[in-house]
Amino acid sequence: MKILKFGGKSLSNGDGINKVLTIITDKINEGEEIAVVVSARGNATDELEEILDLASKNHNYKPLFKTFKEYQQDDYRDVDLTEEFAVLEKLFEGVSIIGDYSEKIKDQVLSKGEVLAAKLLTAILIKNGIEARFTDTRTLIKTDSKFGNAQPLEQLSKKNVIQYFRQNSDAAVNIVTGFIGSNSNNDTTTLGRNGSNYTASLLANYLDAEELQSYTHVDGIYTANPDLVSDAKKIDHLTFNEANELANFGTTILHAKTIIPLLEKNIPLRILNTFNYQNKGTLITSKAEGEGIKTLSVLENVALVNLEGRGLLGKTGVDARIFRVMGDNDISVSIISQGSSERGIGLVVAADKATKAMMELEKEFESDFYSKDVNKITVTDNVSVISIIGQDLSTFHKPYTALIKNKIIPILFNNTISGKNVSLVVNKSQLNKALNVIHGEIFGVSKKINIAIFGHGLVGGTLINQILASAEAIEKRKDIKLNVFAIANSKNILLDKNGVTTNWKNEIQNTGFSYTIDDVIAYANEHHLENLIAIDNTASTTFVKNYVPLIESSFDLISSNKVANTLSYGFYKELRKSLADNQKNYLYETNVGAGLPLIDTIKLLHLSGENITKIKGVFSGTLSYLFNNFSAKDVPFSEILKEAIDNGYTEPDPREDLCGNDVGRKLLILARELDLQNEFDEIAIQNLIPEHLREGNVADFLNKLKEFDPIYNKIKADQKPNHVLRYIGELSGDLQHDKGILEVKLVSVPSDTALGGLKGSDSFFEIYTESYGDRPIVIQGAGAGSAVTARGVFGDLLRLSDKG
Template identity: 35%
Template structure:
């Protein structure tokens, strides 16, 4: 014999009930007991109707009419016309009785638990009868049995306790004698010894099925729902969640306790002692194997089997010096909660005995605070115990697995993973069985926490990075193109799954929670909402994704001022914008400190040398114990391009214009030609070497005329270059006459930094520097005479974009 239970979604309408019939008809068991829930949504509708009636609200009649239409329409869709009369007559009769009960509640203006049970029982009574008649009409060997005749309980209305002795006897006698192959019964409902309708509480239909399966020693209990078994996490929150093919009773109970909605813990208890297997299957994908739940399922190599959570939790903390060494405090605490019928979901106690922390439902929080403070009023008045307060809007997340106790470091791995993503843990609990590690977190962090842990424990070490990109000019566009090109490679070879969630330019911004298509991002951005830096940040904060990275491809001072907000929220920052790191030293240090404090990488490799690994190399030298003695560098790709191409056959104006058009200079070329850009770069290198220095301390020897430096727009600037062409030609001639080349050089040594145009003779490392290349010479204690040299392309959208990309990959590998 086999018991099959079908939930509300499985019997929500005629189409779904037809699927149920096919599943039952194809069962190979000698006898099938089919337990069904009310039509989807009808139980809630009945409760709401009863509430309206007891409040003497006439609109309860509209709800009643909706209930009637749902059932009558289902009959007309399922049962052939010639066989409808009998079924319609029976159902209408039951609905008339229901109407009478509701009228009674309306007249007296209240509803008792006993009356509520009677009213709500009509959902399962009607659905089970209709389904049985449909099976019979479809020529199945089927009969109907009223569950109230076999399942007996006490009179605790709303959540009745089963009398197993009587119930087991009733079940054995009936199911042994009944001749039909299929017996349809209502879930959730039972009756007291005196014959009153009772209900079995939350998960009651599953419980009904388990009670019957246990009583008749069924070979299997099948629970049919709208998902293909139990998953490694809630698939509605974690898109990458996977079905669990096989799991133990204990693991299933733990996962169910912490929010796995496909199963309710009491369901398992009646079949647990009998060793009866349970299978969770999908009514809408009947061929899927689902999840098999058996005794002692210990797969080798499997540690964490699932990650679950329960929301709407409040924490109560009883603490104070008067608790230490005093027997009976815990007993009084839990006793007062028990007497108020408040269920404790989680318990944790400090070894010092100074505090006890418990998790309860949010709905019970205020009541719990009141009764506990009342119970300990004397101790509170003496200052021995602090008044209890409730911390609400929390949730519990839990790692579950039978084999967790055999593996070291799981809790450390769990908490480290959460910490890296700024998920603050409010309380921790781990049972002696080590089958469950639970943590209380803020409710808003649930999605991020579940996805982060699932990625860590189930996704073959694939790490998802969520990017929010501001600035899609030359560099930003190249950057997005590079991500699109390399996405598959990164996923397959580096186990990095990169998604762009938000994009903004100076006019519009756009977000897509599932990732923006990089094939059509520009079109989507055109139709985006108005750009707003603050709102951009708030959207990232609200989404609260794990491994979030803010990418700044702008040259905006206003954007650089937002970095601290991102870092404080454990959102990494990657930027080619040099303003923040070359701002006042205290601001630079503050950002670096925030990055460490909130475990949010702050990377700016492209601030110096575009895609060249200059800053990364410098960091490695310092980290390995080396000390920087001197830095000499050509750090402006644009200036190097200018002086490599400028000669007596060209004009300085034309070369600057060419550099701007090819993307070698900033949008405002004066930033490069004034030396400010190079000053920022040598400043950043000096600071990354461990020195405290500000930009005002750097000596700058400008080569531009004062008139050019004083211009306020590009048009006037370029006009001034034409005007002073003779001076530029003179600079070139002086260098050329001595066999030297003009190079704009930055230097740092003995706490002093300078930038300026120099004549570089033949044989110098800078002499043959071509195109827009950069070069840096690091003289260190390990490289005192022959410096470490880094040389290569130091300007251009492609290499800058690749430098940003490299920083993102570094974060992915942290």
């Protein structure tokens, strides 16, 4: 025989109860021997309790009772439920007159939910040609008289059940009321919440059932609650021990007492979905199928009671006193955590019992307050417990580190005696984010990286399109899901927690709205977005003021914007301190050399203790193109300059390139990577623009390009033979002190050197070190262009996403 148990949502009106009828009919037609245990339909138990409460306060409960009756009867008007409704009406009337009710009365009221469900289902089955029999467990399951949470009298109940099923072993299927029983006086009792599951497991035990099938509204047990973690996966198999841990730590599908009767007889439990009953669900047996983390479970309605005292050090019997208080006041402790010194003890209890626990502990430790052994007893509300079932402490550092990286600091944690389950107490406001962070770290799902991109011009727009085009392949190859949730320009922003689409340009234009950085931070918090990265592709001097607030709000940073690294040394240090304090990263490889691995190389050399003695090179792709071509061709300087402007190699105002400030900023960035404290105004920059052309509007300047020719024709002609012009940045001096010598200048070099042989718009860098002597490390390649720079930013993004 198989025991089938259907939950309240499965028996709800419409699709629910129709699916239940189909499942039962199919099993009978296939010749299976079954018994069916039912919960109250829909939200009947909660509704009956609410009506009872209204009646006890002499409020008007009748409209709600009318709604209750209409739902329970629904379209099945030919099913006679008048007896149950009449009993309920009398009970509510009595409670309303008295203004109070006992637990005994409450049990009588709540029991009607299961009775109504079983009677209705029996009648519908009979109407559909299925032989069915209403079975009232109040005549079978005999209990003690602890109303509200009665305990079955096992021997008597077992005898009744076996005898009943033996006498009714005909073709009819028994439709059994879950949740209810009766005491020796035949007074109705209930088995506590989730009692219908308990009824089903007791029947399975007593009847030596082949399997207990529990039908719910989900496909089985998941690696986490799918309502909280969208990437949660169904678990095909669990052991009873694992299921018991899940039950202890809040999984609503299971209840701890349900497991024990099944475990005694080694009866498999299968969790199935009424609405997708072809799915095989989750099977729970005594046989283990592999080690490892199985699932995350959550306890939400809890509070943390903290007992602190320096005088508790080495004092024996503290735990015994605490647990005596808890036991005397019927307060269950789900977690206790303490240091070996016993200076602090934390207890996780039900939220509605926390205040009582604190008050009773204050009474118990009253003398310890006077002696100063106990300093304070407090309650921390709004906390939740996340339990990692199957977590071994040897690998616990991975999810823990991921939490810290996302600025989620557990209030306390402990592990079970077996060392295979770890529980964390976190602030309730961080529960959703914490679950997703842990789940993404420990299960085989893609690690989700949530990205906000500021600036969508040439570089930013190219980057966005590169990410969207590559995201699917990166997820397959690296298990990293890149999710661009925000795109912003200086005025408007586009937000989508599920990720922007390839139509982002139109969407930001049509649906974008004005914003502040606080709006972006609030949106990320509201939607519990984890692994946050902000990318600055602007050239804005004002946007960098947002860096510290972003860092403090758990964002890592990536920037192609050079401003932040070239402001005052004071700001530079403040930014680094914020990064260190918040354990966040800031990558900016494209600040110098676009996509070339220059900054990383210098960082690595410096951190390894290598003494870098000089850095020099061509830092600007625009000026590289200009002087490479001017040196190689017998044409005027203005013609090459106009060619560069027409090809879009320069800024809209070419003077921004020709003044040398951009090269100076890049040189300063490298100097600061060596811990030098130079400021921008200390750089000696040779401005390539004739003084009389430095002011005025762009149009006037562009009309006077020929005025460059006599100056640069002379410079070119005055060179030594076989020399070429290059515009370079150079860092020199004693770089072991606080400041170096920074120069940006036009130089003439032999054409047969590496620097002299530069072509096109390539950037070129020479790094001289003590170890390498006069043979520099050379880095050369494309140093400009939106695609190259965007690809460099993308590289930083992938590097940061790969970090643990």
